[in-house]
Amino acid sequence: MRYRSALLTLAFVVRSFIATIEAGELGPTSPAVAIPPLAIKHATLANGLQIYSIEDHKSPTVAVQVWYHVGSKDDPNGRSGFAHLFEHMMFKGNEHLKPDTFEELTENVGGENNAFTAADMTVYHEVVPSNYLEPILWAEAERMSSLAINDANFNSERDVVKEEYRQRILANPYGEFSLALEQKSFAAHPYKRPTIGNIAELDASQLSEVRAFHSTFYRPDNATLIVVGDFKPGELETWTKKYFGAIAKPSDKIPRVRVTEPARKEDAVSVMYSPKAPLPAFAVTYLAPSIRSEDTPALDIADAILSEGESSRLYHSLVYEQQIATRVSFSADLREDLGLLTFRLVLASGKSVPEAEKALDTQIDNILKNGVTEDELKKAKNQFLTEKLRELQTNNGKASALGEAAVIYGDAERMNTDLAKLQAVTGDQVKNVLNKYMAGKKRVVIEYLPEAMKSAAAPSRPEKSSQSQPSR
Numbered sequence: 001m002r003y004r005s006a007l008l009t010l011a012f013v014v015r016s017f018i019a020t021i022e023a024g025e026l027g028p029t030s031p032a033v034a035i036p037p038l039a040i041k042h043a044t045l046a047n048g049l050q051i052y053s054i055e056d057h058k059s060p061t062v063a064v065q066v067w068y069h070v071g072s073k074d075d076p077n078g079r080s081g082f083a084h085l086f087e088h089m090m091f092k093g094n095e096h097l098k099p100d101t102f103e104e105l106t107e108n109v110g111g112e113n114n115a116f117t118a119a120d121m122t123v124y125h126e127v128v129p130s131n132y133l134e135p136i137l138w139a140e141a142e143r144m145s146s147l148a149i150n151d152a153n154f155n156s157e158r159d160v161v162k163e164e165y166r167q168r169i170l171a172n173p174y175g176e177f178s179l180a181l182e183q184k185s186f187a188a189h190p191y192k193r194p195t196i197g198n199i200a201e202l203d204a205s206q207l208s209e210v211r212a213f214h215s216t217f218y219r220p221d222n223a224t225l226i227v228v229g230d231f232k233p234g235e236l237e238t239w240t241k242k243y244f245g246a247i248a249k250p251s252d253k254i255p256r257v258r259v260t261e262p263a264r265k266e267d268a269v270s271v272m273y274s275p276k277a278p279l280p281a282f283a284v285t286y287l288a289p290s291i292r293s294e295d296t297p298a299l300d301i302a303d304a305i306l307s308e309g310e311s312s313r314l315y316h317s318l319v320y321e322q323q324i325a326t327r328v329s330f331s332a333d334l335r336e337d338l339g340l341l342t343f344r345l346v347l348a349s350g351k352s353v354p355e356a357e358k359a360l361d362t363q364i365d366n367i368l369k370n371g372v373t374e375d376e377l378k379k380a381k382n383q384f385l386t387e388k389l390r391e392l393q394t395n396n397g398k399a400s401a402l403g404e405a406a407v408i409y410g411d412a413e414r415m416n417t418d419l420a421k422l423q424a425v426t427g428d429q430v431k432n433v434l435n436k437y438m439a440g441k442k443r444v445v446i447e448y449l450p451e452a453m454k455s456a457a458a459p460s461r462p463e464k465s466s467q468s469q470p471s472r
Helices: 002-022 082-089 101-105 130-145 151-170 175-185 199-204 207-217 233-243 296-307 313-321 353-370 374-391 395-408 414-423 427-438
Strands: 041-044 050-055 061-068 112-117 122-129 223-229 268-274 281-288 325-334 339-347 444-450
Touching: 041 233, 050 233, 050 395, 061 130, 061 395, 082 112, 082 122, 082 151, 082 207, 101 112, 101 122, 101 130, 122 130, 122 395, 130 223, 130 233, 151 175, 151 199, 151 207, 175 268, 175 281, 175 339, 175 444, 223 395, 281 325, 281 353, 281 427, 296 313, 296 325, 296 374, 296 414, 296 427, 313 325, 313 353, 339 353, 353 427, 353 444, 374 395, 374 414, 374 427, 395 414
Parallel strands: 050 223, 268 444
Antiparallel strands: 041 050, 061 122, 061 223, 112 122, 281 339, 281 444, 325 339
C-alpha cells in the first residue's frame, strides 16, 4: 500500500506541476519540485540477462522493453546498417514464432509494439493489457534465443531497409546533408557510420555475416529487460526464469568498440552540392562529451535555450529578426562514448553561407561571453521538466527512462535523479560548459548547396571573431 501511495503522490505532483507551468506561475526563483523516487527492482539471471522493473497498478496495462546493447557503432566494417537491419529481422519469427505474432499479441488486443535502432542500442517495446504479459515475455525470449535467418527473410528485410533509405535520405531534399553531419564530424569513431545503413554495403552483405552478427550481439548477457506497470513481482520472476533463463550464455566475449576519437587539430570545411537542395544549408559541429559526463544536464539546458521553440535565442535572432534563415537548430547529441554539439541552418532565399555563418558566430560569441538570462534559464527548465514529467505519466515513458538510465548511463537510479540535476543547473554552468566545449575548439563546417551554385565563384569565408579564447 505504501508503494501505491507513492505512485499516487507522484501522479498528483506531476499533474500539479505541469498545470503550474502551463499557467505561467513558476517563477525563476521557485523552489525545486520534489519528485518521489520510483522503487526500481533489479535482478540478474544466471545467463547474464539484466531485469529492471517498476510496479504500478494505476492502470491494467504493462510496458515491456528489451534493450540490446548494440547499435550502429557496432556494425562490421564495410557493413553499415546491420544493427538497423536486425531491428527488422527480429520481427520475422522462428520455428515457434510466426512473423505476425507481435501484432497479434499487441495490436489485436488494443496494445502497441515497435522498435528503434540508435548508435548505441536497439530497443524493442510493447504495451499490452496486464494479462498479456506472460505471452509477451515468451515471444521476446523466443526471438532472443533463435531467429529465422534465411535467404528469403534476409533479402526481403534488406529490401525494406533499402527502400527506407530511399524514402528518408534520397527523396528528402536534405537527407544526404543529415547523413554528412556525422560522417564529416567524426574522424575515427564508428559514430560516423549512418544508422540507417548504406545501400551498396547492404547489397554486398552475406547471409553468413548476418547470422554471425545475431549470435554475437543478440544474447542474454547483452540485453536488459524492462517491465513497468500492473504485474505481480512473483509472477514476473517465475516467467522471466522460465522463458529467458533457458537461453544459454555464449562463452565468447562481447566485442566492444574501443576507438578513441582524436582531438581536432584544425578547423575543417566540407562543401557538398545537390540538385535536390532548394536552399543553401550549413552546419557547424564541435566534439562533445559522453552522455555520462557531469556536464550533461547543463548541455541539455543549453540545447533548450538555444533552439527549443520559436522564442528561443537562435530562432528569434536568425529567423525572426534578421530573416537570414528559414530554419535553425542546435542539438547537444550526447552518446555513450562521446557526442556532438551541432548548429544547423537552412538559409532564407537570397542569403549566402558566409553572411549566415557570420551571423551565427555573433550569436555564439554572445552566449560564450555573456551567458544566458534568468528568463531563458527558467523557460528552458520548464520545457525540459514538463517533457520529463509527462514521460513519467505513462508506463512506456517510465520504461524508456529506466532503460536509458540502466543501459546508456550505466545507473538505473539516474531516472530518479535526472530532474533534480536539471533543476539545479545555473546560468553560470550553462555558460561555462559551452565555453568548455566550444571556445577555442576546432570545428567542422558542412555546407550543402544547390547544384546551380557549383559554377559560381566561391565567396570568401568570414573570419571568426572572438571564439579563439574561452570566456572567463
